Amino acid sequence: MAKESFLKKLFANKIFANILIMIAILGVLITLTLVGLNFYTRHNQSITVPNVKGLQVNEAASFLSTAGLKYEVVDSVYRRGGTPGAILEQVPKASSQIKVGRTVFLTVQAFGQQMVSVPDLTDYSQRQAVSLLEALGFTNIQINEVYSEYKDLVISVEYNNKPLKKGQKVPIDAFVRMQVGNGIAEPAADSTDTVKPETKTPKSDESFF
Known part of the structure; x- marks a missing residue:
């Protein structure tokens, strides 16, 4: 009897009753959260x-x-010979196992031609300048020797027969001409003993230094 009386008094206490209600609500919320997470992640369900x-x-x-996946285009890049808009890379890769509802991130071929900023190469050595242009992605480089007492130093870099300004952007497939000194001072106008400047294409295996 004493025990029953104690329990009646305990449950009659409003503070204790409120605590029990809060515990019950918290338990329900935790249960719903776990069920929701399990449903969202489709636990133990994966696809290729x-x-x-x-x-x-x-x-x-x-x-x-159709496979139950989402997608997001995260980048576009330019590659020679690529089809504009075609997917170049995907993450995760093909044949990977992931859960239903996950996102596949895509990189696509740019629709426009890639433009590259050309640095000021004046007074660089020919080898350094060619290496820098090749590192930027240029492949159509022509070397044109001009009269200058400073042999193999770059006088200017031209595109469409016009000198490029520092930072000017040109298409990655552009034909660029590099004016380089031939180590011979420009002869006087009436001199007949002259050496004709040369035009050549740089070798691709020349080192930076």
Whole structure:
């Protein structure tokens, strides 16, 4: 009887009753959260990522949606010979195992031609200048020797027969001409003993130094 009386008094206490209600609500919230997380992540359910490289984004979207995946285009880059809009890279890679509902990140071929900023190469050595241009991605480089007592030093870099300004952007496939000193001072106007400047294409295996 004493025990029953104690329990009645305990449950009659409003503070204790409120604590019990709060504990019950907290338990329900935790349960709902765990159930929701399990539903969202589709725990223990995984699928194979399809290969969408080479496809256009709208084509890839159909494949990925059918597989239960989302997609996001995160970057566009320019590659010579690439098809504009085609997917170049995907993360995760094809055949990877991921959960349903996850996102596949895509890199696509740019629609426009890549433009590259050309630094000021005046007074660089020919080898240094060629190496820098090749590192930037240029492949169409012509060397044109001109009269100058400073042999193999760059006088200017030209595009469309006009000297490039520092930081000027040109297409990555552009034909650029480098004016380089031939080590011979420009002869006087009436001199007949002259050496004709040369035009040549740099060797691709020349080192930076």
